[in-house]
Amino acid sequence: MKIGPKVYWRKTTGEIIYITSQIESPWAVETTKEEDVNFYPQLKGYDQDQLEVLKLEFDKYTQDFQRATGYWINPETGLIEFAYLSGGGGTDPVYQTPLTDQVSDLKARQDSTEAAMLALMDVTTKS
Template sequence: MKIGPKVYWRKTSGEVIFMTPQIESESARETTKEDDMGFYPQLKGYDPEQVDVLKLEFDKYTEDFYHATSYRVNPDTKTMEFTYPSNSGSDSPPTKPLTDQVAELKTRQDSTEAAMLALMDTTTTT
């Protein structure tokens, strides 16, 4: 069974408090927020009402976590945001994960190519 990581974050700021490790094991089982808050020392002492959790798919954003200089959860959208180093030497503003941006660009590219092929087909048959 493959279980993705869970990101525990402050509801008010989006600051990530702790991430559980992802697990790949036959004996693995899903845990609840209450389980995790009682088990992980990093979560003990936090008010459960002030903390939210974002469950990620197994291997989701692995490259983004590796390349980012920081990350947070957007409290409004409840999605991950990453800060990446820029060529100017300073960090970029927080953005959606690059893996999501690449997937969106791939979808747009496929749509554009399909439209161009349809247009080419229309102009060659008339």
């Protein structure tokens, strides 16, 4: 069984408190938020009403975590955002949608554009 990591974060600020490891094992078992809070020392002492969890798919954003200079959860959307090195030389991190999601969106748009162009070419060549 493959279990993705869980990102525990503070509701009000988006601060990431702890990320569990992903697990691949035939004996792996999904755990609840309450079980994790009792197991991981990093989660103890936090107000449970202010602690949120974002469950990620197995291997989701692995490259983003490796390449990013920082990450947080956007409290308005509940989604993870990453900061990457930029050639602009700015010192403040600029958080954005994960690059893997951006690439997937661009590929889908490219496929859609190519299909539309092929359909248009087909219509114009038959005329």
